[in-house]
Amino acid sequence: MMTTHLERSAGPAVRSSSSSATVRRRRKRAELLAGYGFLTPWLLGFVLLTLGPMIASLYLAFTDYNLFSNPTWAGLANFTRLFHDPDYIQSWKVTAGYVLIGTPLKLAAALVVAMLLNAKRRGQGFYRSAFYAPSLIGASVSVAIVWKAMFIDGGIVDQVGQFFGAAPGGWVGNPSKTLPMLILLTVWQFGAPMVIFLAGLKQIPRELYEAASIDGAGPLRKFRSITVPMLSPVLFFNLLLETIHAFQIFASAFIISNGTGGPARSTLFYTLYLYQRGFVSFQMGYAAAMAWVLVLVVGVITAILFRSSRTWVHYSGEMR
């Protein structure tokens, strides 16, 4: 139906020989129709699956709702309960630790390896692909099972640790080591940001480094004064996406703790706790309140990142 409509309105506009004003107006209308015609699926999706649900969960956040009876207005009760809920506070601690430690480590690894690979050498393509591979499978259930097997009592990591004199014991059952274990899992997936860094490094003109060398700049100075500023848009992009990405960890924590967030709530990530509240005990209002607090926090973080980017991100010429 869209087809005939568009063809009919676009056709005459092109052929019409009446005054140029009407032609322009008609063409504008045709463009408008075409634009919204092509956007129809996306618009439907945006309204039905994003905007509508966002508003609905904002409403639900102020209600008690268990899916089986009608929602009842609860005012701010969900939010006040949140901040007195030790599990909720724990989920923030776990998630914040993961985001604040895991993301910088992952990006640092990505940057260091990208710089290593940036020197044009044979085999670069092979290494790039090999390092990228974990990013494709890292969030899967399969890898979570392998990780668990590697870090359990008597597992590979335990053996290596004992060889180097660490106290025996796996990481899976030790509440103080589950977070480091999952941080290692995310650092292992440094390949995706590394590939993006590599693409950014390739854009930096070689002459800058050559000129700096002639001026007697050492490698550290070159890194600080050329690489970092020239790479800052890419760094910003990676930082933003990886931070938001880190908040969404779910499958690995779920598999490693069998959905409990244990041991001793040490893997009770935000998403896992939200799942437990919303889809295990069906406290939809409570879970919606959790979701909106997260949206606000992520929104504030995004705003801070964008604001701070004005001081440290340099857009030169046509780079992004």
Next chain:
Amino acid sequence: MTTVSAPPADAPNSVDSARLRRVGRARRGGRSLIFHLVALGLTVVVLYPGVWMIVSMFKPSHSIVGDPSLVPHQASLDNVVAALSGIGGISFWTFVRNSVLLGVASVVGVVFSCSLAAYAFARVSFRGRGVLFSLMIGTLLLPFHVVIIPQYILFNQLGLVNTFVPLLLGKFLAVDAFFVFLMVQFMRNLPRQLDEAARIDGAGHIRIFFSIMVPLMKPAFITSSIFAFIWSWNDFLGPLIYLKRPDLYTLPIALRLYVDQTTVSDYGAQMAMAVLALVPVLLFFLVFQRYLVEGVATQGLKG
């Protein structure tokens, strides 16, 4: 970096320059050796868990956890047979079928809906485009948590829990802004003269889209398809929420059920099933690695 110390080709003193060149080459050779040692070492560390997983599936179940070696002492297919025998009376291949079905349908939905949206954003100029484009980019940064609960309530009321509809509807409605963004970026780099020429010949947007854009978009379609398939294949939260009947389970959910049911020490079959669940992803990676890595490099897609 070494280029600075390399002597110019037409140096007056040929003896000196030959010596310098030799030194330069030796230094470069040394650096190259260090580079490859470091890179290879890193490759071993990065690939070890994956290779260990694959090797472990051939080891006897009791000797997996404590055995870091990458060569099985007594290889057997027992674990694979156990994994293929299915769970709770449901064949392994049922899970494969469900996963493949969802993956293929996701690809179709993503390519169809996202390319349409991308065309509107990249090639049609209409009032409201800027605002809508910002909203689209905004959904890239929005935590999905805020929509899953109302979405679940909606699909539950429509009686669509235990169907694939909740998992696929969003793909056909271009909800994954990543793909829209990827295709917009790609389309913006196609020469505008093509559509202008077609326009003069009297072609409308529909004609331009199907006869000019679609054929040229092939690389973007391939990259999007691979990612759409792999993301659907690895998805855990979606199927966990919406698929409650074991005969509808996808591989990751079946795998989780399997881990729950088997005793902790029986890692053999778990490993085998974990590997089998990754086979398509690994195959895609081996065949299309160039598209994947290029896709990430240009668009910043996550794995």
